[in-house]
Amino acid sequence: xxxxxxxxxxxxxxxxxxxxxxxxxxxxxxxxxxxxxxxxxxxxxxxxxxxxxxxxxxxxxxxxxxxxxxxxxxxxxxxxxxxxxxxxxxxxxxxxxxxxxxxxxxxxxxxxxxxxxxxxxxxxxxxxxxxxxxxxxxxxxxxxxxxxxxxxxxxxxxxxxxxxxxxxxxxxxxxxxxxxxxxxxxxxxxxxxxxxxxxxxxxxxxxxxxxxxxxxxxxxxxxxxxxxxxxxxxxxxxxxxxxxxxxxxxxxxxxxxxxxxxxxxxxxxxxxxxxxxxxxxxxxxxxxxxxxxxxxxxxxxxxxxxxxxxxxxxxxxxxxxxxxxxxxxxxxxxxxxxxxxxxxxxxxxxxxxxxxxxxxxxxxxxxxxxxxxxxxxxxxxxxxxxxxxxxxxxxxxxxxxxxxxxxxxxxxxxxxxxxxxxxxxxxxxxxxxxxxxxxxxxxxxxxxxxxxxxxxxxxxxxxxxxxxxxxxxxxxxxxxxxxxxxxxxxxxxxxxxxxxxxx
Amino acid sequence: xxxxxxxxxxxxxxxxxxxxxxxxxxxxxxxxxxxxxxxxxxxxxxxxxxxxxxxxxxxxxxxxxxxxxxxxxxxxxxxxxxxxxxxxxxxxxxxxxxxxxxxxxxxxxxxxxxxxxxxxxxxxxxxxxxxxxxxxxxxxxxxxxxxxxxxxxxxxxxxxxxxxxxxxxxxxxxxxxxxxxxxxxxxxxxxxxxxxxxxxxxxxxxxxxxxxxxxxxxxxxxxxxxxxxxxxxxxxxxxxxxxxxxxxxxxxxxxxxxxxxx
Numbered sequence: 123x124x125x126x127x128x129x130x131x132x133x134x135x136x137x138x139x140x141x142x143x144x145x146x147x148x149x150x151x152x153x154x155x156x157x158x159x160x161x162x163x164x165x166x167x168x169x170x171x172x173x174x175x176x177x178x179x180x181x182x183x184x185x186x187x188x189x190x191x192x193x194x195x196x197x198x199x200x201x202x203x204x205x206x207x208x209x210x211x212x213x214x215x216x217x218x219x220x221x222x223x224x225x226x227x228x229x230x231x232x233x234x235x236x237x238x239x240x241x242x243x244x245x246x247x248x249x250x251x252x253x254x255x256x257x258x259x260x261x262x263x264x265x266x267x268x269x270x271x272x273x274x275x276x277x278x279x280x281x282x283x284x285x286x287x288x289x290x291x292x293x294x295x296x297x298x299x300x301x302x303x304x305x306x307x308x309x310x311x312x313x314x315x316x317x318x319x320x321x322x323x324x325x326x327x328x329x330x331x332x333x334x335x336x337x338x339x340x341x342x343x344x345x346x347x348x349x350x351x352x353x354x355x356x357x358x359x360x361x362x363x364x365x366x367x368x369x370x371x372x373x374x375x376x377x378x379x380x381x382x383x384x385x386x387x388x389x390x391x392x393x394x395x396x397x398x399x400x401x402x403x404x405x406x407x408x409x410x411x412x413x414x415x416x417x418x419x420x421x422x423x424x425x426x427x428x429x430x431x432x433x434x435x436x437x438x439x440x441x442x443x444x445x446x447x448x449x450x451x452x453x454x455x456x457x458x459x460x461x462x463x464x465x466x467x468x469x470x471x472x473x474x475x476x477x478x479x480x481x482x483x484x485x486x487x488x489x490x491x492x493x494x495x496x497x498x499x500x501x502x503x504x505x506x507x508x509x510x511x512x513x514x515x516x517x518x519x520x521x522x523x524x525x526x527x528x529x530x531x532x533x534x535x536x537x538x539x540x541x542x543x544x545x546x547x548x549x550x551x552x553x554x555x556x557x558x559x560x561x562x563x564x565x566x567x568x569x570x571x572x573x574x575x576x577x578x579x580x581x582x583x584x585x586x587x588x589x590x591x592x593x594x595x596x597x598x599x600x601x602x603x604x605x606x607x608x609x610x611x612x613x614x615x616x617x618x619x620x621x622x623x624x625x
Numbered sequence: 626x627x628x629x630x631x632x633x634x635x636x637x638x639x640x641x642x643x644x645x646x647x648x649x650x651x652x653x654x655x656x657x658x659x660x661x662x663x664x665x666x667x668x669x670x671x672x673x674x675x676x677x678x679x680x681x682x683x684x685x686x687x688x689x690x691x692x693x694x695x696x697x698x699x700x701x702x703x704x705x706x707x708x709x710x711x712x713x714x715x716x717x718x719x720x721x722x723x724x725x726x727x728x729x730x731x732x733x734x735x736x737x738x739x740x741x742x743x744x745x746x747x748x749x750x751x752x753x754x755x756x757x758x759x760x761x762x763x764x765x766x767x768x769x770x771x772x773x774x775x776x777x778x779x780x781x782x783x784x785x786x787x788x789x790x791x792x793x794x795x796x797x798x799x800x801x802x803x804x805x806x807x808x809x810x811x812x813x814x815x816x817x818x819x820x821x822x823x824x825x826x827x828x829x830x831x832x833x834x835x836x837x838x839x840x841x842x843x844x845x846x847x848x849x850x851x852x853x854x855x856x857x858x859x860x861x862x863x864x865x866x867x868x869x870x871x872x873x874x875x876x877x878x879x880x881x882x883x884x885x886x887x
Binding site (some may be wrong): 129149182183217241293294296297299300303304306307310314317319321322345348349352353354420512515517518519521522523525529530538539541542543546553554555571572575576579580582585604 | 647650651654658660665668672673686687688689690691693695699701702705706708709714719734737738741744745749750753758761765766769770773774775790804816834837841845846849850853858859860861862882
């Protein structure tokens with residue numbers, strides 16, 4: 123009980139400190155507005171919003187304001203993706219893909235206002251559910267993580283990359299793993315963390331410090347998006363918004379079980395390392411379709427279907443921050459961008475993180491979700507106007523934003539070359555259906571994996587037994603092996619046959 | 626003569642065709658990945674693995690070597706690329722890999738990507754380091770919106786030629802860092818930007834977009850570079866550029882004394 127009270131007191135003081143500071147509102151309203159705009163514009167994603175703002179706010183303002191700007195943009199962008207999904211039948215972000223299934227039929231049936239209003243409220247409640255989970259579980263996990271040593275850290279980093287590669291692959295799972303390995307390989311460039319041995323620098327002094335995170339993020343997420351988006355596309359027919367946006371409280375109350383269930387699912391999926399909001403939306407939609415009495419009308423304009431995906435993708439944000447803050451492993455691609463911002467501010471997320479930062483993150487999340495709710499309900503018509511701007515007009519400006527943001531982070535012109543190189547590679551990887559998230563997570567976790575893996579071996583005089591003799595490490599090793607084994611046909615097929623027989 | 630199915634393929638046939646194209650591309654990707662893994666495995670051999678003696682100093686043991694993790698990564702990548710190659714061959718990727726149709730070659734898409742590649746390369750590698758940021762970004766925005774808004778191949782080519790010409794000039798004449806402060810390339814970019822703006826306004830006269838492009842091209846980079854330099858007090862590319870130098874001078878000499886009361 124004392125523990126809960128002390129957490130609440132800590133959260134209360136962090137929240138009060140933010141509320142009484144007028145600058146909080148400037149950063150909050152601006153970043154949430156920008157986030158919703160990014161999410162609403164098809165072709166721009168939540169990851170891109172956080173990445174570009176990392177270039178701008180990452181290390182140029184105090185960390186507190188930087189976190190407000192980035193978390194505000196993150197929350198806003200995930201919600202903003204619902205606008206084009208509902209009104210254009212084009213998901214603004216991958217996270218809102220499931221939203222379009224029911225949102226657009228509702229808008230066509232003249233219930234667009236109702237759909238947007240309920241979506242806004244459900245996203246708000248979903249973000250709060252994720253944030254409460256963050257407040258509770260982050261402390262529990264932090265207590266556990268104090269016992270995590272090098273073998274567990276190395277296996278956890280590997281698990282994050284493998285899981286992200288497995289779940290984010292659209293085509294073959296090995297493509298996700300290859301993407302993760304490319305990311306890991308990129309993290310090997312520069313001086314090695316234990317012996318300061320230069321690796322793969324090819325005599326170029328810039329490479330000695332390794333690849334910087336922000337240009338890699340910009341290259342991986344922004345450049346392919348710009349190349350892909352600069353094509354002639356007829357803007358879809360915008361369905362006129364009918365009905366009032368302010369939601370009916372009775373309707374919200376009626377849908378509370380769906381919202382709560384989806385919030386919990388979204389948070390759980392978000393907490394898995396490297397799995398993003400899009401997976402959360404689809405998983406929650408699938409579960410909703412199975413358990414809901416209204417399941418048959420999913421895909422035909424069901425409010426329950428709409429709320430299942432929209433609540434889950436916003437709840438995923440809080441979930442994704444749990445592994446990021448506790449273990450230093452991003453829970454989603456935008457969280458990977460957030461990790462980049464932490465890194466350039468010399469904050470190392472993980473068991474040694476300052477607990478005050480976690481409380482501030484929670485307080486910011488609460489304020490950001492509230493700002494998103496207010497902006498969503500009262501300025502929705504502005505965002506609907508933004509939907510009319512063609513990609514070919516705003517993407518060139520995004521390119522300039524990306525260039526100046528990447529340049530100013532610290533590495534100068536070399537960072538721009540790196541950004542462009544990574545961008546072209548990422549474009550071809552996209553073209554061949556390699557997921558980009560595992561690559562970025564590999565780049566971010568590569569250093570940690572290298573250092574902790576070798577340190578574990580060093581402490582055990584080269585005995586690989588260190589990865590099985592500790593219970594935590596043994597469990598993680600088993601999970602890694604199971605994840606790989608599940609993709610090997612020789613092992614997978616007998617299991618599938620057995621399951622079919624049982625069915 | 627094309628059959629009905631070839632003209633209007635069913636969704637299943639279209640999906641199968643897309644999958645076959647993907648496998649043909651996977652075939653080439655697997656070969657590239659194998660080559661790269663082998664190259665980096667060879668490069669990894671330059672890093673001491675077995676605790677070699679370097680300049681009389683005994684290195685660490687194998688388990689502490691800086692080569693250990695890279696060795697694992699590139700070996701795993703080599704194995705996975707072999708698996709990918711096997712999947713691609715088994716699913717018919719190798720058979721299609723040598724024909725343009727097989728790998729899904731699309732001339733219009735190739736032109737779009739190539740022109741975009743040229744524009745982005747010369748903007749980042751040629752112009753940003755050497756030319757005023759407002760000028761080169763204005764030219765980039767004009768070329769990209771004009772070139773790609775309607776999907777016209779000729780406009781894409783024109784945009785790529787203009788940005789390519791400006792970038793090539795800057796790179797060829799001022800390649801070393803010591804020459805990046807020269808202004809002749811700034812003037813060339815300014816002339817090309819004005820020329821392209823006038824051309825697009827004339828060719829698109831009467832349209833809203835033709836009027837909007839110059840406004841975006843001037844305002845967006847100017848606001849961004851000023852916000853970054855004076856708002857966030859960060860370094861910006863080419864501080865000595867033709868226009869930014871003037872802005873910076875007047876900011877510190879003319880404007881700042883006014884509000885600081887000096």
